[in-house]
Amino acid sequence: MKKLEIDWTRCDGHGLCGTLLPDDVWLDEWGFPVLRGREITRGELASARRAVLACPALALRLAATVNRDSKGSERTVPTSHQ
Amino acid sequence: MTILQETPTPLRAIGEPRLLAGLQDGRADLQRHLQTHGPLPELTRESYSELATAVGLRGRGGAAFPVALKLADLPARGIEAVVVNGSESEPVSRKDRLLLTMAPHLVLDGATGLARALKAPLVIVAVHDAAAAASVRTALLERQDGVEVQVADTPGRFVAGEARAVLSVLEGGPSVPPGRKVLPTRKGYHRRPTFLSNVDTFAQLAVLARLGSHEFSSTGLISEPGTQLLTIDGSVERPGVVETPTGTPLEALLRFAGASQGPVLVGGYHGKWLPNDSSRPETSGGAGIILALGTDTCPLGEAHRVAQWLASQSAGQCGPCVFGLAALVDDFERLLAGDPAGWHDAQRHLGLVPGRGACAHPDGSARFLVSALEVFDDDVRQHLAGGCGRPVRGVLPVPGGKW
Ligand code: SF4
Ligand code: SF4
Numbered sequence A: 001m002k003k004l005e006i007d008w009t010r011c012d013g014h015g016l017c018g019t020l021l022p023d024d025v026w027l028d029e030w031g032f033p034v035l036r037g038r039e040i041t042r043g044e045l046a047s048a049r050r051a052v053l054a055c056p057a058l059a060l061r062l063a064a065t066v067n068r069d070s071k072g073s074e075r076t077v078p079t080s081h082q
Numbered sequence B: 001m002t003i004l005q006e007t008p009t010p011l012r013a014i015g016e017p018r019l020l021a022g023l024q025d026g027r028a029d030l031q032r033h034l035q036t037h038g039p040l041p042e043l044t045r046e047s048y049s050e051l052a053t054a055v056g057l058r059g060r061g062g063a064a065f066p067v068a069l070k071l072a073d074l075p076a077r078g079i080e081a082v083v084v085n086g087s088e089s090e091p092v093s094r095k096d097r098l099l100l101t102m103a104p105h106l107v108l109d110g111a112t113g114l115a116r117a118l119k120a121p122l123v124i125v126a127v128h129d130a131a132a133a134a135s136v137r138t139a140l141l142e143r144q145d146g147v148e149v150q151v152a153d154t155p156g157r158f159v160a161g162e163a164r165a166v167l168s169v170l171e172g173g174p175s176v177p178p179g180r181k182v183l184p185t186r187k188g189y190h191r192r193p194t195f196l197s198n199v200d201t202f203a204q205l206a207v208l209a210r211l212g213s214h215e216f217s218s219t220g221l222i223s224e225p226g227t228q229l230l231t232i233d234g235s236v237e238r239p240g241v242v243e244t245p246t247g248t249p250l251e252a253l254l255r256f257a258g259a260s261q262g263p264v265l266v267g268g269y270h271g272k273w274l275p276n277d278s279s280r281p282e283t284s285g286g287a288g289i290i291l292a293l294g295t296d297t298c299p300l301g302e303a304h305r306v307a308q309w310l311a312s313q314s315a316g317q318c319g320p321c322v323f324g325l326a327a328l329v330d331d332f333e334r335l336l337a338g339d340p341a342g343w344h345d346a347q348r349h350l351g352l353v354p355g356r357g358a359c360a361h362p363d364g365s366a367r368f369l370v371s372a373l374e375v376f377d378d379d380v381r382q383h384l385a386g387g388c389g390r391p392v393r394g395v396l397p398v399p400g401g402k403w
Helices: A016-020 A042-054 B030-037 B045-054 B067-073 B095-102 B104-118 B130-142 B163-170 B199-216 B250-257 B299-313 B319-336 B340-352 B361-375 B377-384
Strands: A002-006 A025-027 A033-035 A060-064 B011-013 B081-086 B122-127 B148-153 B194-198 B227-234 B240-245 B264-266 B272-274 B289-292
Touching (some): A002 A033, A002 A042, A016 A025, A042 A060, B030 B104, B030 B199, B045 B067, B045 B104, B081 B095, B081 B104, B081 B163, B081 B199, B095 B227, B104 B122, B104 B130, B122 B130, B122 B163, B130 B148, B194 B199, B227 B250, B240 B250, B250 B264, B250 B289, B299 B319, B299 B361, B319 B340, B340 B361, B340 B377
Parallel strands (some): B011 B240, B081 B122, B081 B194, B227 B289
Antiparallel strands (some): B227 B240, B264 B272, B264 B289
Protein backbone atom coordinates (compact mmCIF):
# COMPACT_ATOMS: atom_id res chain seq x y z
CA MET A 1 0.00 0.00 0.00
CA LYS A 2 1.10 3.54 -0.70
CA LYS A 3 0.72 6.80 1.12
CA LEU A 4 1.59 10.36 0.26
CA GLU A 5 4.59 11.74 2.09
CA ILE A 6 6.16 15.18 2.16
CA ASP A 7 9.81 16.01 2.49
CA TRP A 8 9.35 19.07 4.67
CA THR A 9 12.89 20.22 4.08
CA ARG A 10 11.97 20.75 0.40
CA CYS A 11 8.33 21.74 0.35
CA ASP A 12 7.97 25.49 -0.05
CA GLY A 13 4.22 25.69 0.04
CA HIS A 14 3.45 26.05 -3.65
CA GLY A 15 0.14 24.44 -2.88
CA LEU A 16 -0.09 22.72 -6.22
CA CYS A 17 -0.64 19.35 -4.59
CA GLY A 18 -3.72 20.74 -2.83
CA THR A 19 -5.20 21.72 -6.18
CA LEU A 20 -4.38 18.44 -7.88
CA LEU A 21 -5.44 16.15 -5.04
CA PRO A 22 -8.22 17.96 -3.19
CA ASP A 23 -9.41 14.72 -1.60
CA ASP A 24 -6.06 13.89 -0.07
CA VAL A 25 -4.44 17.25 0.60
CA TRP A 26 -5.72 20.51 1.99
CA LEU A 27 -3.66 23.61 2.60
CA ASP A 28 -3.07 25.19 5.98
CA GLU A 29 -3.20 28.94 6.64
CA TRP A 30 0.42 29.31 5.52
CA GLY A 31 -0.16 27.43 2.28
CA PHE A 32 1.54 24.21 3.33
CA PRO A 33 -0.12 20.89 2.61
CA VAL A 34 -1.92 18.90 5.29
CA LEU A 35 -2.17 15.25 4.35
CA ARG A 36 -5.31 13.37 5.20
CA GLY A 37 -3.01 10.45 5.71
CA ARG A 38 -5.15 7.71 4.27
CA GLU A 39 -3.96 5.01 1.93
CA ILE A 40 -4.00 5.79 -1.76
CA THR A 41 -6.30 3.33 -3.44
CA ARG A 42 -5.45 1.62 -6.69
CA GLY A 43 -7.84 3.85 -8.62
CA GLU A 44 -6.24 7.02 -7.25
CA LEU A 45 -2.69 5.94 -7.92
CA ALA A 46 -2.45 7.54 -11.36
CA SER A 47 -3.54 10.99 -10.22
CA ALA A 48 -1.34 10.74 -7.13
CA ARG A 49 1.64 9.95 -9.36
CA ARG A 50 0.81 12.96 -11.54
CA ALA A 51 0.78 15.22 -8.48
CA VAL A 52 4.13 13.84 -7.34
CA LEU A 53 5.63 14.66 -10.73
CA ALA A 54 4.03 18.10 -10.72
CA CYS A 55 5.46 19.23 -7.36
CA PRO A 56 7.95 21.96 -8.33
CA ALA A 57 10.08 21.35 -5.24
CA LEU A 58 10.26 17.56 -5.63
CA ALA A 59 8.87 17.40 -2.10
CA LEU A 60 5.89 15.15 -2.63
CA ARG A 61 6.43 11.40 -2.64
CA LEU A 62 4.46 8.22 -2.74
CA ALA A 63 5.92 5.94 -0.11
CA ALA A 64 5.22 2.47 1.12
CA THR A 65 3.26 2.56 4.36
CA VAL A 66 5.40 3.40 7.38
CA ASN A 67 4.90 1.81 10.77
CA ARG A 68 5.64 3.42 14.09
CA ASP A 69 7.13 1.65 17.08
CA SER A 70 5.54 1.96 20.50
CA LYS A 71 7.50 5.08 21.42
CA GLY A 72 6.38 6.85 18.29
CA SER A 73 9.74 7.17 16.60
CA GLU A 74 9.39 6.57 12.93
CA ARG A 75 11.01 3.67 11.23
CA THR A 76 10.96 3.09 7.54
CA VAL A 77 10.07 -0.52 6.95
CA PRO A 78 13.04 -2.19 5.31
CA THR A 79 12.18 -3.64 1.93
CA SER A 80 12.93 -7.12 3.15
CA HIS A 81 10.18 -6.84 5.82
CA GLN A 82 7.44 -5.40 3.69
CA MET B 1 21.97 7.21 50.59
CA THR B 2 25.30 8.35 49.26
CA ILE B 3 25.93 12.02 48.90
CA LEU B 4 28.75 12.74 46.54
CA GLN B 5 30.87 15.81 46.88
CA GLU B 6 29.85 19.06 45.23
CA THR B 7 31.45 19.71 41.86
CA PRO B 8 30.66 22.41 39.29
CA THR B 9 27.62 20.40 38.21
CA PRO B 10 26.64 18.86 41.52
CA LEU B 11 26.28 15.12 41.25
CA ARG B 12 24.54 12.93 43.75
CA ALA B 13 23.09 9.47 43.97
CA ILE B 14 20.12 7.83 45.56
CA GLY B 15 21.39 4.37 46.40
CA GLU B 16 24.68 3.01 45.16
CA PRO B 17 26.03 5.00 42.19
CA ARG B 18 27.27 3.07 39.15
CA LEU B 19 27.95 5.56 36.38
CA LEU B 20 28.94 8.21 38.89
CA ALA B 21 30.96 5.82 41.07
CA GLY B 22 34.45 6.98 41.97
CA LEU B 23 33.84 10.61 41.04
CA GLN B 24 33.75 11.93 44.62
CA ASP B 25 36.97 13.84 44.14
CA GLY B 26 36.38 14.91 40.57
CA ARG B 27 37.19 13.60 37.11
CA ALA B 28 38.37 10.00 36.88
CA ASP B 29 41.61 9.57 34.96
CA LEU B 30 42.45 6.11 33.64
CA GLN B 31 43.99 4.95 36.91
CA ARG B 32 41.03 6.05 39.03
CA HIS B 33 38.63 4.66 36.44
CA LEU B 34 40.28 1.23 36.57
CA GLN B 35 40.42 1.29 40.37
CA THR B 36 36.70 1.94 40.49
CA HIS B 37 35.40 -0.24 37.68
CA GLY B 38 38.16 -2.72 36.89
CA PRO B 39 39.14 -3.60 33.32
CA LEU B 40 36.53 -3.97 30.59
CA PRO B 41 35.98 -7.63 29.66
CA GLU B 42 36.33 -8.30 25.94
CA LEU B 43 32.87 -9.43 24.81
CA THR B 44 31.52 -10.67 21.49
CA ARG B 45 28.71 -9.10 19.54
CA GLU B 46 26.46 -11.99 20.66
CA SER B 47 27.27 -11.32 24.32
CA TYR B 48 26.41 -7.62 23.95
CA SER B 49 23.12 -8.56 22.30
CA GLU B 50 22.30 -11.10 25.00
CA LEU B 51 23.16 -8.68 27.79
CA ALA B 52 21.15 -5.84 26.26
CA THR B 53 18.19 -8.17 25.77
CA ALA B 54 18.41 -9.62 29.28
CA VAL B 55 18.27 -6.22 31.00
CA GLY B 56 15.99 -4.54 28.43
CA LEU B 57 18.51 -1.75 27.93
CA ARG B 58 17.09 1.20 26.03
CA GLY B 59 18.85 4.15 24.44
CA ARG B 60 19.11 6.93 27.01
CA GLY B 61 18.89 9.79 24.56
CA GLY B 62 15.14 10.31 24.66
CA ALA B 63 13.71 8.01 22.01
CA ALA B 64 14.26 5.03 24.35
CA PHE B 65 14.80 2.61 21.50
CA PRO B 66 15.85 -0.88 22.67
CA VAL B 67 19.59 -1.37 22.23
CA ALA B 68 19.13 -5.06 21.42
CA LEU B 69 16.87 -4.20 18.46
CA LYS B 70 19.35 -1.65 17.21
CA LEU B 71 22.10 -4.26 17.36
CA ALA B 72 19.90 -6.83 15.63
CA ASP B 73 19.17 -4.39 12.82
CA LEU B 74 22.86 -4.06 11.95
CA PRO B 75 24.16 -6.30 9.17
CA ALA B 76 26.54 -9.16 9.99
CA ARG B 77 29.55 -7.30 8.64
CA GLY B 78 30.60 -4.02 7.10
CA ILE B 79 29.73 -1.80 10.05
CA GLU B 80 31.31 1.56 9.39
CA ALA B 81 31.35 3.27 12.76
CA VAL B 82 30.10 3.51 16.31
CA VAL B 83 28.94 7.06 17.02
CA VAL B 84 28.64 8.46 20.53
CA ASN B 85 26.09 11.26 20.32
CA GLY B 86 27.24 13.74 22.92
CA SER B 87 25.64 16.77 21.32
CA GLU B 88 23.11 16.89 24.12
CA SER B 89 20.90 19.61 22.87
CA GLU B 90 18.12 19.71 25.43
CA PRO B 91 19.21 22.90 27.18
CA VAL B 92 18.43 21.76 30.70
CA SER B 93 20.01 18.33 30.52
CA ARG B 94 23.54 18.06 31.81
CA LYS B 95 24.03 14.31 32.22
CA ASP B 96 25.85 13.62 28.97
CA ARG B 97 28.22 16.56 29.33
CA LEU B 98 28.81 15.50 32.90
CA LEU B 99 29.69 11.93 31.92
CA LEU B 100 32.09 13.04 29.19
CA THR B 101 33.72 15.58 31.47
CA MET B 102 33.94 13.46 34.62
CA ALA B 103 33.90 9.83 33.47
CA PRO B 104 35.24 9.84 29.89
CA HIS B 105 36.85 6.42 30.24
CA LEU B 106 33.57 4.74 31.09
CA VAL B 107 31.94 6.17 27.96
CA LEU B 108 34.97 5.29 25.82
CA ASP B 109 34.99 1.74 27.25
CA GLY B 110 31.39 1.29 26.18
CA ALA B 111 31.95 2.67 22.70
CA THR B 112 35.28 1.03 21.88
CA GLY B 113 34.30 -2.31 23.43
CA LEU B 114 31.20 -2.41 21.29
CA ALA B 115 33.11 -1.23 18.20
CA ARG B 116 35.55 -4.12 18.58
CA ALA B 117 32.69 -6.57 19.06
CA LEU B 118 30.98 -5.23 15.92
CA LYS B 119 34.30 -5.11 14.04
CA ALA B 120 33.72 -1.43 13.32
CA PRO B 121 37.04 0.30 12.60
CA LEU B 122 36.00 3.73 13.86
CA VAL B 123 34.47 5.39 16.91
CA ILE B 124 33.30 8.99 16.63
CA VAL B 125 32.49 11.00 19.72
CA ALA B 126 30.32 13.96 18.70
CA VAL B 127 30.34 16.75 21.30
CA HIS B 128 29.43 20.42 21.34
CA ASP B 129 30.84 21.32 24.73
CA ALA B 130 34.49 22.45 24.91
CA ALA B 131 35.16 20.98 28.37
CA ALA B 132 33.65 17.65 27.38
CA ALA B 133 35.71 17.53 24.18
CA ALA B 134 38.91 18.36 26.07
CA SER B 135 38.20 15.67 28.65
CA VAL B 136 37.69 13.01 25.97
CA ARG B 137 40.83 14.07 24.10
CA THR B 138 42.87 13.91 27.31
CA ALA B 139 41.42 10.48 28.12
CA LEU B 140 42.32 9.17 24.66
CA LEU B 141 45.99 9.97 25.28
CA GLU B 142 45.92 7.49 28.18
CA ARG B 143 44.27 4.64 26.29
CA GLN B 144 44.99 2.05 23.67
CA ASP B 145 41.78 0.87 22.10
CA GLY B 146 42.65 -0.96 18.93
CA VAL B 147 40.11 1.14 17.03
CA GLU B 148 40.43 4.67 15.75
CA VAL B 149 38.62 7.20 17.93
CA GLN B 150 37.77 10.66 16.61
CA VAL B 151 36.35 13.58 18.55
CA ALA B 152 34.08 15.80 16.45
CA ASP B 153 32.62 19.14 17.43
CA THR B 154 28.96 19.70 16.58
CA PRO B 155 26.81 22.82 16.96
CA GLY B 156 24.76 23.14 20.12
CA ARG B 157 21.36 23.97 18.70
CA PHE B 158 18.44 21.89 19.99
CA VAL B 159 17.77 20.18 16.69
CA ALA B 160 21.46 19.73 15.92
CA GLY B 161 21.56 16.97 18.54
CA GLU B 162 19.08 14.88 16.59
CA ALA B 163 20.80 11.68 15.50
CA ARG B 164 20.52 12.25 11.75
CA ALA B 165 21.56 15.89 12.09
CA VAL B 166 24.69 14.73 13.92
CA LEU B 167 25.49 12.27 11.14
CA SER B 168 25.02 15.05 8.62
CA VAL B 169 27.51 17.31 10.42
CA LEU B 170 30.05 14.51 10.77
CA GLU B 171 30.06 14.22 6.99
CA GLY B 172 30.56 17.94 6.54
CA GLY B 173 26.90 18.69 5.82
CA PRO B 174 24.55 21.13 7.56
CA SER B 175 23.50 20.37 11.13
CA VAL B 176 19.88 19.77 10.22
CA PRO B 177 17.97 16.53 9.91
CA PRO B 178 17.59 15.30 6.32
CA GLY B 179 14.14 15.14 4.78
CA ARG B 180 14.16 11.42 4.31
CA LYS B 181 13.69 9.08 7.21
CA VAL B 182 16.57 6.65 7.27
CA LEU B 183 17.90 4.39 9.98
CA PRO B 184 21.56 4.90 10.98
CA THR B 185 21.79 1.12 11.38
CA ARG B 186 21.24 0.90 7.61
CA LYS B 187 22.53 4.17 6.23
CA GLY B 188 24.50 6.05 8.84
CA TYR B 189 27.98 7.50 8.66
CA HIS B 190 29.04 7.60 5.01
CA ARG B 191 25.63 6.03 4.28
CA ARG B 192 26.98 2.83 5.79
CA PRO B 193 25.65 0.80 8.72
CA THR B 194 26.35 2.69 11.95
CA PHE B 195 25.57 2.13 15.61
CA LEU B 196 24.64 5.50 17.08
CA SER B 197 23.46 6.14 20.58
CA ASN B 198 23.86 8.78 23.23
CA VAL B 199 26.63 9.07 25.83
CA ASP B 200 24.63 7.65 28.71
CA THR B 201 23.85 4.46 26.76
CA PHE B 202 27.55 3.72 26.20
CA ALA B 203 28.35 4.28 29.88
CA GLN B 204 25.54 1.86 30.72
CA LEU B 205 27.00 -0.70 28.28
CA ALA B 206 30.41 -0.40 29.95
CA VAL B 207 28.80 -1.04 33.35
CA LEU B 208 26.68 -3.89 31.98
CA ALA B 209 29.66 -5.61 30.34
CA ARG B 210 31.42 -5.65 33.71
CA LEU B 211 28.53 -6.54 35.99
CA GLY B 212 26.73 -9.06 33.80
CA SER B 213 22.97 -9.10 33.52
CA HIS B 214 22.35 -10.64 36.95
CA GLU B 215 24.19 -8.07 39.02
CA PHE B 216 23.11 -5.24 36.71
CA SER B 217 19.52 -6.18 37.52
CA SER B 218 20.01 -6.08 41.29
CA THR B 219 18.48 -2.60 41.43
CA GLY B 220 15.72 -0.69 39.71
CA LEU B 221 12.62 -1.83 37.85
CA ILE B 222 12.21 -5.47 36.85
CA SER B 223 11.26 -4.47 33.29
CA GLU B 224 14.17 -2.07 32.85
CA PRO B 225 16.62 -2.57 35.70
CA GLY B 226 19.68 -0.59 36.63
CA THR B 227 20.21 3.06 37.34
CA GLN B 228 19.46 6.23 35.42
CA LEU B 229 20.87 9.73 35.32
CA LEU B 230 18.45 12.61 35.82
CA THR B 231 18.93 16.34 35.68
CA ILE B 232 16.88 18.19 38.28
CA ASP B 233 16.56 21.96 38.06
CA GLY B 234 14.19 24.89 38.48
CA SER B 235 12.77 25.80 41.87
CA VAL B 236 14.87 23.32 43.88
CA GLU B 237 17.41 23.72 46.68
CA ARG B 238 19.83 21.19 45.20
CA PRO B 239 19.87 21.28 41.40
CA GLY B 240 22.16 18.97 39.48
CA VAL B 241 22.53 15.47 38.12
CA VAL B 242 21.29 12.54 40.20
CA GLU B 243 21.85 8.83 39.65
CA THR B 244 18.92 6.78 40.90
CA PRO B 245 17.59 3.26 40.49
CA THR B 246 15.09 3.16 37.60
CA GLY B 247 11.51 3.53 38.76
CA THR B 248 12.30 5.85 41.69
CA PRO B 249 9.06 7.74 42.35
CA LEU B 250 8.96 11.34 41.19
CA GLU B 251 7.96 12.58 44.64
CA ALA B 252 11.03 10.96 46.19
CA LEU B 253 13.26 12.65 43.62
CA LEU B 254 11.65 16.03 44.26
CA ARG B 255 12.08 15.64 48.02
CA PHE B 256 15.69 14.59 47.49
CA ALA B 257 16.39 17.73 45.48
CA GLY B 258 14.50 19.97 47.91
CA ALA B 259 11.92 21.05 45.36
CA SER B 260 9.31 23.61 46.30
CA GLN B 261 5.59 22.97 45.92
CA GLY B 262 4.03 23.53 42.53
CA PRO B 263 3.76 22.05 39.04
CA VAL B 264 6.57 19.93 37.63
CA LEU B 265 7.82 19.59 34.06
CA VAL B 266 9.12 16.11 33.22
CA GLY B 267 11.07 15.36 30.07
CA GLY B 268 12.41 18.86 29.43
CA TYR B 269 11.15 21.26 26.77
CA HIS B 270 9.72 18.47 24.64
CA GLY B 271 8.09 17.02 27.74
CA LYS B 272 4.91 17.36 29.73
CA TRP B 273 3.65 19.28 32.72
CA LEU B 274 2.28 17.61 35.82
CA PRO B 275 -0.07 19.61 38.04
CA ASN B 276 0.40 20.72 41.62
CA ASP B 277 1.41 18.09 44.18
CA SER B 278 -1.97 17.07 45.53
CA SER B 279 -3.49 16.17 42.17
CA ARG B 280 -0.38 14.64 40.69
CA PRO B 281 -0.60 11.05 39.51
CA GLU B 282 2.01 8.68 40.89
CA THR B 283 4.83 8.44 38.41
CA SER B 284 8.48 7.59 38.26
CA GLY B 285 10.91 10.24 37.15
CA GLY B 286 12.24 8.39 34.14
CA ALA B 287 12.21 11.15 31.58
CA GLY B 288 15.73 12.42 32.09
CA ILE B 289 14.87 15.96 33.15
CA ILE B 290 12.74 17.20 36.01
CA LEU B 291 11.97 20.89 36.44
CA ALA B 292 10.10 22.19 39.46
CA LEU B 293 8.26 25.44 38.77
CA GLY B 294 7.38 26.63 42.26
CA THR B 295 4.31 28.74 42.89
CA ASP B 296 5.46 32.35 42.69
CA THR B 297 6.02 32.65 38.96
CA CYS B 298 3.48 32.98 36.12
CA PRO B 299 3.34 29.49 34.53
CA LEU B 300 2.00 30.70 31.18
CA GLY B 301 4.64 33.41 31.02
CA GLU B 302 7.28 30.77 31.66
CA ALA B 303 5.82 28.57 28.91
CA HIS B 304 5.82 31.58 26.59
CA ARG B 305 9.54 32.20 27.20
CA VAL B 306 10.28 28.57 26.43
CA ALA B 307 8.07 28.76 23.32
CA GLN B 308 10.12 31.72 22.08
CA TRP B 309 13.25 29.71 22.54
CA LEU B 310 11.77 26.60 20.89
CA ALA B 311 10.74 28.70 17.89
CA SER B 312 14.24 30.12 17.63
CA GLN B 313 15.65 26.59 17.57
CA SER B 314 13.67 25.37 14.59
CA ALA B 315 16.28 24.65 11.98
CA GLY B 316 14.34 26.85 9.61
CA GLN B 317 13.83 24.31 6.87
CA CYS B 318 10.27 23.03 7.28
CA GLY B 319 7.40 25.46 6.75
CA PRO B 320 4.85 24.21 9.29
CA CYS B 321 7.53 24.09 12.01
CA VAL B 322 8.88 27.56 11.27
CA PHE B 323 5.52 29.31 10.76
CA GLY B 324 3.66 27.20 13.31
CA LEU B 325 6.03 27.77 16.22
CA ALA B 326 6.29 31.49 15.44
CA ALA B 327 2.50 31.71 15.37
CA LEU B 328 2.28 29.90 18.71
CA VAL B 329 4.66 32.37 20.34
CA ASP B 330 2.36 35.15 19.17
CA ASP B 331 -0.74 33.25 20.36
CA PHE B 332 0.70 32.80 23.84
CA GLU B 333 1.67 36.46 23.93
CA ARG B 334 -1.92 37.50 23.20
CA LEU B 335 -3.29 34.95 25.65
CA LEU B 336 -1.03 36.37 28.37
CA ALA B 337 -2.41 39.82 27.59
CA GLY B 338 -5.95 38.49 28.07
CA ASP B 339 -7.02 38.14 24.43
CA PRO B 340 -9.31 35.09 24.03
CA ALA B 341 -8.45 34.92 20.30
CA GLY B 342 -4.91 34.05 21.39
CA TRP B 343 -6.23 30.95 23.13
CA HIS B 344 -8.36 29.91 20.16
CA ASP B 345 -5.55 30.43 17.67
CA ALA B 346 -3.17 28.46 19.88
CA GLN B 347 -5.57 25.51 19.91
CA ARG B 348 -5.76 25.56 16.11
CA HIS B 349 -2.03 25.99 15.60
CA LEU B 350 -1.23 23.21 18.06
CA GLY B 351 -3.13 20.89 15.72
CA LEU B 352 -1.16 22.06 12.70
CA VAL B 353 2.36 21.60 14.02
CA PRO B 354 2.87 17.96 15.11
CA GLY B 355 4.09 15.46 12.56
CA ARG B 356 4.84 18.12 9.98
CA GLY B 357 8.58 18.48 10.00
CA ALA B 358 11.71 16.54 9.20
CA CYS B 359 12.40 15.92 12.88
CA ALA B 360 10.50 15.59 16.13
CA HIS B 361 11.02 19.23 17.17
CA PRO B 362 7.54 20.43 16.19
CA ASP B 363 5.95 17.38 17.84
CA GLY B 364 7.86 17.84 21.08
CA SER B 365 7.29 21.58 21.18
CA ALA B 366 3.57 21.11 20.63
CA ARG B 367 3.44 18.45 23.36
CA PHE B 368 5.01 20.92 25.79
CA LEU B 369 2.58 23.73 24.90
CA VAL B 370 -0.53 21.52 24.82
CA SER B 371 0.22 20.24 28.29
CA ALA B 372 0.89 23.80 29.51
CA LEU B 373 -2.59 24.88 28.37
CA GLU B 374 -4.14 21.80 29.97
CA VAL B 375 -2.36 21.86 33.30
CA PHE B 376 -2.53 25.65 33.65
CA ASP B 377 -6.17 26.02 32.62
CA ASP B 378 -6.92 27.98 35.81
CA ASP B 379 -4.16 30.41 34.92
CA VAL B 380 -5.56 30.68 31.39
CA ARG B 381 -8.88 31.74 32.90
CA GLN B 382 -7.18 34.25 35.18
CA HIS B 383 -5.28 35.76 32.28
CA LEU B 384 -8.42 36.06 30.19
CA ALA B 385 -9.98 37.83 33.20
CA GLY B 386 -7.11 40.29 33.54
CA GLY B 387 -3.99 38.43 34.65
CA CYS B 388 -2.68 36.04 37.30
CA GLY B 389 -0.82 38.72 39.23
CA ARG B 390 2.50 36.89 39.29
CA PRO B 391 5.68 38.05 37.57
CA VAL B 392 7.55 35.83 35.12
CA ARG B 393 10.64 34.95 37.14
CA GLY B 394 12.43 32.85 34.56
CA VAL B 395 12.48 29.70 36.69
CA LEU B 396 12.75 27.63 33.51
CA PRO B 397 16.25 28.19 32.20
CA VAL B 398 16.31 29.42 28.62
CA PRO B 399 19.71 29.72 27.00
CA GLY B 400 20.40 33.21 25.73
CA GLY B 401 21.85 33.06 22.25
CA LYS B 402 24.62 30.50 21.95
CA TRP B 403 25.20 28.23 24.92
S1 SF4 C 1 3.27 20.98 -4.55
FE1 SF4 C 1 5.15 20.31 -3.52
S2 SF4 C 1 6.11 22.19 -2.79
FE2 SF4 C 1 3.99 22.66 -3.32
S3 SF4 C 1 2.88 22.47 -1.39
FE3 SF4 C 1 2.71 20.52 -2.44
S4 SF4 C 1 4.43 19.34 -1.65
FE4 SF4 C 1 4.85 21.45 -1.12
S1 SF4 D 1 10.99 20.12 11.84
FE1 SF4 D 1 11.64 22.13 12.44
S2 SF4 D 1 13.43 21.80 13.70
FE2 SF4 D 1 13.07 19.89 12.57
S3 SF4 D 1 14.30 20.08 10.72
FE3 SF4 D 1 12.31 20.90 10.20
S4 SF4 D 1 12.45 23.12 10.62
FE4 SF4 D 1 14.15 22.10 11.61
